[in-house]
Amino acid sequence: MPLTEIHLDPKSRIPLYLQIKEQIKDLILKDILPEGKRLLPTRELARILGVNRSTIVSAYNELLAEGFIESRVGRGTVVMKKKPAQESDYNYEPLNWSEFFAYFPKTNHYSLYRDSDSLFTQEDIISLGTGVPDPKYYPFNDFQKIISKLLKEKGRIMLQLSSVEGCYPLRETIADWFNFEGKSTSPGEVLITSGSNQGLYLLAETLLNPEDLVVVENPTSMNALRIFRAAGPKIIDIPVDETGMKVDILENLLSRQRVKMVYTVPTFQNPSGTVLSLSRRKKLLDLAYKYHVPIIEDDPYSKLYYERIPPLSLKALDKHNNVIYLGTFSKILFPGLRIGWIVAAKPVIKQLMPVKRLVDLHSNTLEQHAFYEYCNQGLLEKHLQKVRKIYAKKRDLTIAALKKCCSNLIDWNKPEGGYYLWCQLRGGLNSTDLLREAFYEKVEFIEGKIFSTKEDREEWLRLNFSYLDEDLIEEGINRFSKALCKLRKRHKIGSSKEVSSVKPII
Ligand SMILES: Cc1ncc(COP(=O)(O)O)c(C=O)c1O
Secondary structure, rough: OHHHHHHOOOOOOHHHHHHHHHHHHHHHEEEEOOOOOOOHHHHHHHHHHHOOOOHHHHHHHHHHHHOEEEEEEEOOEEEEOOOOHHHHHHOOOOOOOOHHOOOOOOOOOHHHOOHHHOOOOOOEEEEEOOOOOHHOOHHHHHHHHHHHHHHHHOOOOOOOOOOOOOOOOHHHHHHHHHHOOOOOOOOEEEEEEEOHHHHHHHHHHHHHOOOEEEEEEOOOHHHHHHHHHHHEEEEEEEEEEEOOHHHHHHHHHHHHOOOOEEEEEEOOOOOOOOOOOHHHHHHHHHHHOOOOOEEEEEOOOOOOEEEEEEEEEOOHOOOOOOOEEEEHHHHHHHOOOOOOOEEEOHHHHHHHHHHHHHOOOOOHHHHHHHHHHHOOOHHHHHHHHHHHHHHHHHHHHHHHHHHHHHOOOEEEEOEEEEEEEEEOOOOOOOOOHHHHHHHHHHHHHHEEHHHOOOOOOOOEEEEEEOOHHHHHHHHHHHHHHHHHHHHHHHHHOOOOOHHHHOOOOO
């Protein structure tokens, strides 16, 4: 009788009655106990196994509940004729995961542009859409040396948890950059973040309520729009012209409505490449002081200038600490190690710290030390001197190729820094239609509409010039131009009168 072969482990955390139940169930499923077979009476099995009768009663009750056995009058407990349904007998329907997701405000902007994580997997596509530096010029050897030295000399501390606000020497270095520009700043006013995107997310979490009003530029960074949309405030945009945000329009708004914060990318703006002039910077700060509004200055590109040095940052010019500054190594070095920083008044940093702790405890210890070492050895400045020349050349190559291939169909600016050409299609062409054509030509860019709250920039698009290998720029623009010509053909436009009647760009 197989029931006598049940083995019990009194030390197991599984209760005895469940051990018995599972072993009997196993015997039934393997047909060792066939349909109709009588099980031993509870008293007898309890005696054989050396347990209380109530233990066997509980085990049988479990089997009864699951339909493996039944009690029959006059016959005792028998194995069920028909075994209960197993998982494979169910008509299994896969989970519809969207029913399980918590409410999250919709980003509400469809783009043909693929998510960046798939960007680098399709090798045959030439990307004019990305926003990253050229990997060929990453200071790989320097970082390799620095990281192995850190691990060798500092040992396991480099793999240990560290302070939420970030590595002190790195915060000191960042504070010193501002001190050097005449803005007295202490390490206590610096919080290291995992990229400036995280910095903006932390700020939105810390400062914004759904009923608030946030001002952004039009056009503005699409990541910033995504973060603000998720936080739920009302977003109002202020147009940008060739010298940055139109602060007179902002003044008009501030005089009428309570604004919670103004978000700006004042230097080599993404996507328009514009630089807010010094006089507008001063005016913007005056408005911030007058109307008691914090300014979020997102500044990933200012060190990438190719002509004149841009004006001082708003933060460096800020006399009363209204400016919350976001910086990052992503554009000036490389984006993969995810280190950025927030520079703000101490009460802001104090309020941000618990939110940062909640999100990821602190930014990566080893990487923070590696960036500090890199800056401390004077390597950052050398790297910048090198890449400024490279990106200036790439910008010029891109513009030269555009001039050659499609100057009758599109206008563009010539930014003095940063990564992007901000372009306007002529003759009413639409950049979403163009992107569809571009995919057939195996080239991509970013449609203008995703840089605006109202998605009203349909004839605009952003071309990146930092990422592509110099040798591929002309081919990329050729493909882009082919797509453009095909689109124009489909739209049956092209009379020279119509083409030349567009407004100046931005
Ligand atoms: C204006 C702006 N801010 C922030 C970021 C993201 O920087 P990070 O990689 O540090 O998150 C970008 C990148 O595209 C950007 O253009």
